[in-house]
Amino acid sequence: xxxxxxxxxxxxxxxxxxMAGTALTTWVAFLDLGWFNTPVALSxxxxxxxxxxxxxxxxxxxxxxxxxxxxxGVFWLLLLLGLTMGDIATRGWLGSPGK
Amino acid sequence: MSxxxxxxxxxxxxxxxxxxxxxxxxASTLGMWIFLVTEIMFFGGLFCCYLVYRWLYPAAFAAASxxxxxALGGFNTAALICSSLTMVLAVNASQHGKRGALxxxxxxxxxxxxxxLGVKAVEWHHKFVDHHVPGPSFLFEGPDARQAQLFFSLYFxxxxxxALHMVIGIGLLTVLTVxxxxxxxxxxxxxxxxxxxxxxxxxxxxxxxxxxxxxxIDRHAK
Numbered sequence: 001x002x003x004x005x006x007x008x009x010x011x012x013x014x015x016x017x018x019m020a021g022t023a024l025t026t027w028v029a030f031l032d033l034g035w036f037n038t039p040v041a042l043s044x045x046x047x048x049x050x051x052x053x054x055x056x057x058x059x060x061x062x063x064x065x066x067x068x069x070x071x072x073g074v075f076w077l078l079l080l081l082g083l084t085m086g087d088i089a090t091r092g093w094l095g096s097p098g099k
Numbered sequence: 100m101s102x103x104x105x106x107x108x109x110x111x112x113x114x115x116x117x118x119x120x121x122x123x124x125x126a127s128t129l130g131m132w133i134f135l136v137t138e139i140m141f142f143g144g145l146f147c148c149y150l151v152y153r154w155l156y157p158a159a160f161a162a163a164s165x166x167x168x169x170a171l172g173g174f175n176t177a178a179l180i181c182s183s184l185t186m187v188l189a190v191n192a193s194q195h196g197k198r199g200a201l202x203x204x205x206x207x208x209x210x211x212x213x214x215x216l217g218v219k220a221v222e223w224h225h226k227f228v229d230h231h232v233p234g235p236s237f238l239f240e241g242p243d244a245r246q247a248q249l250f251f252s253l254y255f256x257x258x259x260x261x262a263l264h265m266v267i268g269i270g271l272l273t274v275l276t277v278x279x280x281x282x283x284x285x286x287x288x289x290x291x292x293x294x295x296x297x298x299x300x301x302x303x304x305x306x307x308x309x310x311x312x313x314x315x316i317d318r319h320a321k
Contacts, residue, residue, distance in 0.1 A: 011187050011188060011191070012184070015180065015183075018180045022176050025315060026169065026315065029318040029319060030318050030319060032319040033319065037318075038316045041316045049304050052183065052307065056184075056303075062132075063129070065129055066128055066132050069129065069136060073139040076136070076140060077139055080140070081150060085150060085151070
């Protein structure tokens with residue numbers, strides 16, 4: 001792992017991509033895409049996050065165990081959000097009392 | 100990561116439980132990542148809270164979100180991304196034993212972090228002036244004042260917790276700068292720089308999600 005000999009050039013490229021992503025997400029936010037605005041914003045944010053994690057945080061060159069831990073973090077977060085919204089978003093479906 | 104500074108030359112101090120310096124570094128990286136996962140869950144609870152209330156009160160959240168300053172938020176996003184670049188260049192400099200560059204990039208990172216916090220302070224000040232701080236003096240035009248207060252509560256807690264992480268990060272980087280000046284880091288031993296780098300990038304990562312969620316996603320609908 002410690003042999004991450006990424007050239008500084010790739011750091012600058014990732015930096016430019018992150019800046020471009022910030023400009024893009026700000027620009028897109030002012031367009032009316034209806035319900036599509038949120039998925040677009042989150043996709044751009046996710047892409048930027050992956051660039052930071054893989055290149056700036058060197059996960060690309062990390063051990064498999066470190067990769068697993070990082071992925072587990074995302075997994076548990078999705079579990080938290082998914083199960084919570086599975087409850088909140090579906091409460092009205094059956095029209096049950098005490099909604 | 101402190102305690103061992105005695106001005107001596109540091110030759111990759113290695114714990115006796117490790118076979119190689121590389122194994123020791125992998126263990127540090129793994130430990131740091133496990134800490135960062137707990138941080139993901141820490142912020143994740145707040146993101147979850149935000150998601151629930153945004154789902155329940157979309158109109159109020161959209162109206163409240165319009166009171167945030169996209170220009171300042173965007174500027175701060177750029178400042179943080181620049182600081183992530185200088186941080187990764189600092190890590191790179193320490194791996195190549197370039198002490199001068201390491202110190203310069205650490206100081207640049209600290210300065211950019213300071214710029215972020217300064218702009219954040221200006222934004223918070225605007226919120227106080229506009230009575231958008233949750234509490235007895237909260238004022239909000241429109242029918243959704245109570246729900247808008249929820250948005251601003253989440254805004255302050257999430258950006259506040261993020262800013263607290265920035266302050267801690269700046270503290271860590273200041274310690275690193277002093278240690279780097281004393282010649283603590285070599286191409287063989289630079290784990291503290293690397294670990295603080297992970298922490299700093301993580302803080303950037305949180306902001307990458309906070310910026311669109313708080314400032315942007317309701318902009319299109321007025």
